[in-house]
Amino acid sequence: MKRKMEEDIPTPTEPPSAKQPRQSMARSVSACVRCRKRKSKCDQKFPSCSRCLAAGVVCMGLDAATKREIPRSYVSHLESRIAALEGKLDDAGIDYSDLDTPAASVPIPKPIQTTGTATTPTTSSTATHEDGKNTAPVADLMENVEKASRASHSSTGQDLSFAKLLLTAVKLRAKTKSDRTTPTTTQTQYEACKTLPSKRDAEKRLSQYFCQANSQIPIFHRELFIKNYFVPIYGPFSPGISLASDYTTVEVDAGEAQPVEQPIITSDTPQIPLYFLFIVFGCATSVHQQLYPAGVSESYHQAAMEHIDSAFASANRLEALQAMLVLCLFSIMRPTVPGVWYTLSMALRLCIDLGLHIETSNNRVTDGFDLDMRRRLFWCTYMLDRQICVYLGRPFGIPEDSIRVPFFSELDDSLIVPRNNVDYSLMTSPGGIKSYKYISLAFARVRQIQAEIQRMMFEFTEIPRRFATFADWFQDVCTRLDEWMDSCPNTNLQTNCGFTTTFFALNYHQSRLLLYGVGPKNPSPSAYSLECVLEASKGIMTKYHSLHQIMSINYTWVAVHNLFIAGTCFLYAVYNSLVSGQQLISREDYETVSKQCVVVLDSLIGRCNAAQVCHDTFELLSAAVFKMCFKGGSVLRKVSKDGLVEVIQNHDKRFSHLGALVEQVPDNWNDDRRKKHQKPVEVPVPDLDDFFKEAQNPPNMEMTASLEEPLPYAYSGEVSPQQEDLYSLMSEVPLGSIWDQYFKEGAGGGPR
Template identity: 25%
Template sequence: MGRDSGTGPAASAAQSSAPARARASCSRCHKRKKRCDRMLPSCKNCVSARVRCSFEDDDLQTASYPILYVQGLEEKLRRMGRAMAAQERNTPQAAEATPILNNNHLYDDFEMPEIAMVDPECIPQGVYGSQVGNTSTLADNAEVLIESPLVNPRPTPDQTPTFGQQLTVLSLEATAERHLGSTTGLSFANLTQMILRRLAPDKADFVFNSHQDNTTEMDLLDLSSSSNPFNDSFFQSLNESISPYPLLFGDLLFTDSAGSGTALDSLAWPSDETHVRRLVNFYFAHSHTLYPILDRSEVMDTLEKIHQDPQKLATQSPLHAFRIWMVLAIGSTAYSSVTLTEESESMLFYNKALQYSEQALGSDEMVGELTDSFIADESPTGPNTWFLVGTAARLALGMGLHAASSYRKFPLNVQQRRKRIFFSIYMMDRVVSITLGRPFALHDDDIDVTPFEDTDEEFIHADSISPQNPLQPSLMAVPLHILSLRKIAGNISRQVYGNVKNANLTLPEREAIIASLHQELLDWRRSMPFPLPDVNESVPHLNTTWYDFNYYTHLAMIYRPSPLFPVSDLKRIKMLEMAASMSLRQAFSMHQQQRFAYNWLNFLALFTATLSLIYAITAQPDDLSTVLRNTRAIADLDLATQLFETLGLKFLAAKEIQGMIAKISRRYKEVRALNDTEPSMGY
């Protein structure tokens, strides 16, 4: 993830020289158990030691570049094309010159429409005033922001960062296309940017300075340290995260297998059975309770056969081999998202699984596509999430998984498995589509099949379902309850953000929609499974705090400015303030419990919650210093800053956002202190 460059030649040079980072450590660093910065063409450790880095001889290594670096190259090509075209027009031999590609249309697919600008005068009064400025004019401007095209142009190196730019970059991690719809909160981000003018005495734009950071590697965090993450235990845990198992991958290194089919062919099954069991168990505790795609019994049978005789891996069917390697990949990815450890191991397992994917799809077309989609959903650096989930949805519709009539010919246990697969796709579709603000691939009106049973698979037989101990919670109760949340999120998306007809309803009718959705969320939170299954203490959604976090993030989605309510009254602003504030506190609580998943989706949710809090505080008509004294806004923003600092160890964009939020927090503190130091006029 890249960040905006600062102004000036130095910043431009830094932007133009953004380094590429390999997917895995170099051979020398891996052998020596050293932290490798993975810079291409040579890592810093090898350069310092004056030895040749294995990256220089590896033409199969894959690498990642910051998004803004690639966008900068695109912009540079445009400028060069325009300069060449202008030069040829001014040259007498222009008519004889070799025709060149019209660079003005070279990147049309990447262009994004301008967002409507607002009158600088139409903003709330400064911090010294007690009332918001012209309310009707502000309302008009808010409507323009909500209804206008929703994607900002990409930032150029001489621009300062804005909330809209950061949200655009975060959202587009999941897709190659540039359209972002209303549910992404992009219009809201731009509205928040405008509201921040209230923090400037001259009502000018609130400007964020872009801070270039020399830290280009993904640092890893020792969560056991609450004060100083960069201590001895941190580096010790870092070394341990780079495979403490000498024979885990045989004699193969990460760099040997990242892109080499020959190396992957010879990749042996991990020899550390304890580690394998840990990953498989974490998969079924974490990923399986989000998307119950696989049958645990089938996976465990395959695992047991391999454990008894590793040579039997070669005799497994492509489908079984694909599943077992992908379970390791997903289990490793999920574990890394909670512990902030390196993901080279999961990429190795993932690449190995892909060797069997085509043959596996031939025998069971859904499993491979779904599991692939899940990996992309957890890690935006993987395949294109948007297309993978869409493809899985099309396959599901083609197989009739949405229609109850297609289930009658199957035994009961097969019916339940097909339902779990279908509603896993449904949940993925809701998450990805709402995140990107795009239409759903699966529509509720087309679905007449009921959800899967609240029963674990071992109690489901071909012709009946055995009773399960009512005092022992079912694992399937968790994804069923999360499915209910995804349905509510779909209703919010459709009624608040997607149905243009609703915007023409009367005020009481629109308020009734908001109240109904709020009640649905309340009922969802009050009916959560209890007690939750106690299978792994690190799984976020097996803790009540996760449900609180999601309740408040969805509540904020209802009450922030939207096409249904482009302008918020004080009541809705107060509700938004409460929801955003509680979202951040629940996230920080999970962070303290070491239950927070540091992935792209939570990163985006935190950013949106922080924007919601900033908007709700700054847009209130009361004197801003009074609002700040009577709320926990500053303390909550400081919590958000700590969360973004931790996320910055994995996502470079989080460091930029951390600086932006910290600056707003400092300005809030100045405003609060200014009023506190004013002499009292009382007698």
């Protein structure tokens, strides 16, 4: 039996009974959209019908005039707002009886000026009938009424919604993008690598892959990979080289194979090992893609594609699944043909065909090695699917309710060998030795949490039965997320390799942003939520900047997408907190964090097509928000010697003797110190005159004009109540180019 979900979306306050609006808005009495689709009887209550209220979703109706979907609560919201405004006018003694005239004859007020802008008032034009009467639409009037309301409640004098600011930045970027020359990865075609690297370079590539990539998504059993793919080409693996084995050894029996320092590809060279080696080399060079020219990874990928048929057609279907998964992993890092969406779809279908998503007495294997390999490959598929779908807001390939398989073993690969009637997942590492799979299991768990957040916050899934209310679930998932972060390994000894643990913090902040940020379930974040959004978004940008400094950003489109979402959420939190009278961040921190985001996005231009769009849009938007919220001014303030003496003496009488010491300091002491130890953070400030002029224009703006090709689910570009959540608007900016480059079947660079 379905239980009522606690409503999380703020409901509009009812208008005071003593003072009703003089002219009420007509309401549609038809059934809501959700009840129509479900063919259920709708009680047509306002502001939400009982069924939508119980499901915890926004009750949507159809506008009688335009036939567009609008929240049924919006009319009540407008009525309440009008009543509140009339009350303020009454308190101020202002007569508004002339507004009782028909709406068609009411002139539209001039747009309210934004503090700090260089715009001039413009009078909105009004349409007329043939008889000369004014026919200004009621919607335009209500828009100006809402602007006036926002201005009256704003301590900063702002009258523009953040969505309007974002759309303005996108539109202006679209107008000027023809003047920018943006090199992209799809403009260059690369030839396939004709030769294999030397044995020394090959072992170096494998070390990078197993430490940074296979530790997150453990597609390969280390010893089995060396035996089946490395030894047939290069011979015995050299001792002393770590493959996520800093504190363990890699021992593989190479038989009679002889070492080959520089292998030569011939017609007799086995095809499957060539595919896996080339694609792994491509992934390894993409792990630190900022250190290598783009052509290096692409050449390895093109060489692998020449041998892909043999790997995909392998008689060992688990091996074929590995071939698909490693190609999917590369596709996340670099644009490929086919796109990652289609590569992942193939892996999902094969995973289900092999029954890896569920273990029963009928399909469970007895060999411990095979059992663990099946579990490992399922969770690799799961992690890739959840990672991509959460970022794109798409339905998951395998529903959570269909999954009945435990995690793979935490044991080091050297301890997992063929053995009957053994379940390695029940064993613990001997002597407390950790393995790289502690990293893998940590990522598997956070993907589960992120998938749960996606379902509850963006898909309105029913709350689990063990929770009485939505608030109980929310508190529980926050606790589980904190516990996950505390349990993540953070030293080489715990992971058996030098994995970059910053990625754990990134996923933590990203999950918190999904929980507290704007979205269908939380269209108007509370003051506390804004603090959490600011903290999470700031954490994401700071962590990406630290990764950029050590040249360790690997997933280019994920980085661009996450940075832009975090950046716009950061600006949203700053903008709306100041509107409510709070200041969550100093001017210095604002400039520093904004600059970090701009720097990282700039470094990704040429690696991901969306980077240029996101870079230009965020740079302009951050400058506009800075001007509106902080009212200009220098970050570095010069402190005078006299001022310092006064501060010291007034702070505490016990320190008054320090004033004499300060008197001996040269007058230019602060200038010298600033030159030596402080470097001003230079935030580019574009010409904002055009920005604020554009922002004051009517809100019907074509956002999709900035995209190469609008998505099927593209935002209409109107700043109106029909936009359920700002998150989809934020996502649209990077995803327009990302979808074309990474997810379409013909996407990607290189020869077709």
